[in-house]
Amino acid sequence: MAGHETGKQEGFVMKFIIAIIKPFKLDEVREALSGIGVAGMTVSEVKGFGRQKGQTEIYRGAEYSTNMLPKVKLEIAATDAVAPQVVETIQQVASTDSIGDGKIFVLDLASATRIRTGESGDTAL
Amino acid sequence: MIRKLICGTGALGASMFAATAAFAQEAAEAVTEAAPAVANPGNNAWMMTATILVLLMILPGLALFYGGLTRSKNMLSTLTQVGGAACLAMLIWVIWGYSTAFGPEGNAFFSWGNLFLAATTPDSTAATFSDEVISEYVFISFQMTFAAITAALVLGATVERIKFSAAMLFTAIWLTIVYFPIAHMVWAGGGLLFEMGALDFAGGTVVHINAGVSALVLCMFLGKRQGYPSEPMPPHSLTLTLVGAGLLWVGWFGFNAGSELEADGIAGLAMINTFVATAAAALTWMVMERLAGHKASALGFASGIIAGLVAVTPAAGNSGPLGAIVLGIVASAIAYWAVAKLKPKLGYDDALDVFGIHGVAGIVGAIGTGIVYSPALGGPGGDDFVMSEQVVTQIIAVAVAIGWAAVGSAIAAVIVKTLIGLRVSPEIESDGLDIGEHGERAYN
Numbered sequence: 001m002a003g004h005e006t007g008k009q010e011g012f013v014m015k016f017i018i019a020i021i022k023p024f025k026l027d028e029v030r031e032a033l034s035g036i037g038v039a040g041m042t043v044s045e046v047k048g049f050g051r052q053k054g055q056t057e058i059y060r061g062a063e064y065s066t067n068m069l070p071k072v073k074l075e076i077a078a079t080d081a082v083a084p085q086v087v088e089t090i091q092q093v094a095s096t097d098s099i100g101d102g103k104i105f106v107l108d109l110a111s112a113t114r115i116r117t118g119e120s121g122d123t124a125l
Numbered sequence: 126m127i128r129k130l131i132c133g134t135g136a137l138g139a140s141m142f143a144a145t146a147a148f149a150q151e152a153a154e155a156v157t158e159a160a161p162a163v164a165n166p167g168n169n170a171w172m173m174t175a176t177i178l179v180l181l182m183i184l185p186g187l188a189l190f191y192g193g194l195t196r197s198k199n200m201l202s203t204l205t206q207v208g209g210a211a212c213l214a215m216l217i218w219v220i221w222g223y224s225t226a227f228g229p230e231g232n233a234f235f236s237w238g239n240l241f242l243a244a245t246t247p248d249s250t251a252a253t254f255s256d257e258v259i260s261e262y263v264f265i266s267f268q269m270t271f272a273a274i275t276a277a278l279v280l281g282a283t284v285e286r287i288k289f290s291a292a293m294l295f296t297a298i299w300l301t302i303v304y305f306p307i308a309h310m311v312w313a314g315g316g317l318l319f320e321m322g323a324l325d326f327a328g329g330t331v332v333h334i335n336a337g338v339s340a341l342v343l344c345m346f347l348g349k350r351q352g353y354p355s356e357p358m359p360p361h362s363l364t365l366t367l368v369g370a371g372l373l374w375v376g377w378f379g380f381n382a383g384s385e386l387e388a389d390g391i392a393g394l395a396m397i398n399t400f401v402a403t404a405a406a407a408l409t410w411m412v413m414e415r416l417a418g419h420k421a422s423a424l425g426f427a428s429g430i431i432a433g434l435v436a437v438t439p440a441a442g443n444s445g446p447l448g449a450i451v452l453g454i455v456a457s458a459i460a461y462w463a464v465a466k467l468k469p470k471l472g473y474d475d476a477l478d479v480f481g482i483h484g485v486a487g488i489v490g491a492i493g494t495g496i497v498y499s500p501a502l503g504g505p506g507g508d509d510f511v512m513s514e515q516v517v518t519q520i521i522a523v524a525v526a527i528g529w530a531a532v533g534s535a536i537a538a539v540i541v542k543t544l545i546g547l548r549v550s551p552e553i554e555s556d557g558l559d560i561g562e563h564g565e566r567a568y569n
Binding site: 057058059060061062064066 | 354357358359360414417419420422424425428464465466468469478481
């Protein structure tokens with residue numbers, strides 16, 4: 001488990017992956033990630049905007065444009081070894097080739113602790 | 126068609142209202158010599174059912190229809206105002222309302238002589254349009270629900286900013302100087318528009334034009350909501366609005382078919398018309414949305430249902446089914462234009478479009494009734510029916526109702542504004558009337 005990009009030994013051997021995807025892609029992405037051995041994730045419903053414009057709502061002729069669109073946010077902690085595969089899987093499965101498909105962010109993860117046992121490091125994932 | 130009231134009991138048998146239906150030359154006096162009429166249990170049972178159906182229109186129908194259209198912070202205040210106004214109307218109805226609209230003595234504008242229903246007993250009867258009678262208490266209850274729903278309808282224009290106390294006081298004054306006289310003028314024997322032969326089967330003029338115009342006047346006295354129209358104010362639950370619209374439609378069969386006062390063929394005609402005019406109007410509203418370049422919407426569907434129900438109200442027993450369909454289509458298209466185009470142009474804040482839907486579709490329905498009544502169009506008019514004359518009569522009735530409702534509502538609004546004020550404080554308006562006026566939240 002030598003450090004790769006970071007080049008440092010003392011800490012970051014794990015990645016924290018944040019993916020913003022279209023809500024209807026959630027099940028597909030979750031299944032694909034299970035397939036490559038991802039054991040857990042946190043999912044939340046979020047709103048935001050990027051290149052995709054908002055949508056227009058009309059109530060009895062009164063138009064409101066909402067500039068925030070509903071998306072799903074996945075948060076996944078993974079070992080350095082698995083992380084590129086996770087990113088690739090999400091990118092491929094969540095893509096519809098249109099704007100608004102979302103983004104994937106990868107952060108260095110300093111530590112992880114399993115609350116039940118107190119294990120830490122990548123064994124806690 | 127027109128209601129007429131005959132006190133059939135011994136003590137009051139003499140003080141009868143000799144009222145005639147619009148074009149029938151029947152001699153109502155003939156009834157006086159007969160033994161006291163006894164109510165037909167079948168008709169009584171239907172009218173009791175119809176009465177409860179109108180209550181269903183108010184609570185929960187209208188309350189949910191309106192409530193879903195408001196923002197979530199004003200949900201409970203909307204439900205409470207609808208319910209509160211309806212309850213107040215019920216009490217006022219038995220104290221002086223029925224007497225003022227359908228009392229044993231009266232002139233062209235109002236009546237008197239039955240305060241606290243003192244002159245009514247379980248044996249009292251009210252005449253229907255044939256030689257039948259129904260129990261007067263049933264007739265009073267049925268008419269009571271009409272007063273209650275009309276009072277509640279008005280408050281749709283003023284939600285999200287009117288004080289609860291102001292809504293209650295306005296309701297009491299408005300019923301007295303606007304609703305009871307108009308109901309008397311249109312429906313009671315001796316009433317101004319009744320004697321002119323205006324056709325209003327179930328209350329297009331009395332209920333819908335009246336409520337729509339009064340709502341417009343009151344919302345102008347009240348002023349716009351904070352942030353209107355620049356801030357988005359989308360409905361908080363169109364689901365509940367659709368539930369309410371469905372309950373209104375179901376209840377409306379009591380309103381329209383019940384207005385025949387008997388379970389007969391004309392009630393059946395009113396029933397079929399209440400189906401088809403509404404169905405046509407619901408689809409028409411969505412077509413109008415598409416023609417305007419938008420998507421066919423659920424709120425458009427619900428709005429079309431209401432526009433159709435309103436339009437067919439004066440025509441329910443006065444039109445053939447085909448005439449009712451045409452009336453529903455025309456009324457829905459014009460109401461769509463009033464709500465989506467006219468209101469933004471004029472800039473008034475009729476929050477839930479009481480004028481745009483009830484007022485406008487009511488006017489179309491009331492005038493259109495003078496057309497679809499024609500036997501040439503499948504209506505029930507007699508051979509001596511002259512469409513042009515009837516349409517003129519209808520227009521005069523509509524004009525009288527508009528004028529009376531506008532002036533009376535303005536007087537009521539000024540009185541309330543002077544005595545206790547109309548609006549909640551800006552803080553309460555921004556926090557929402559649920560917490561500010563009632564101390565609770567709809568959703569926790």
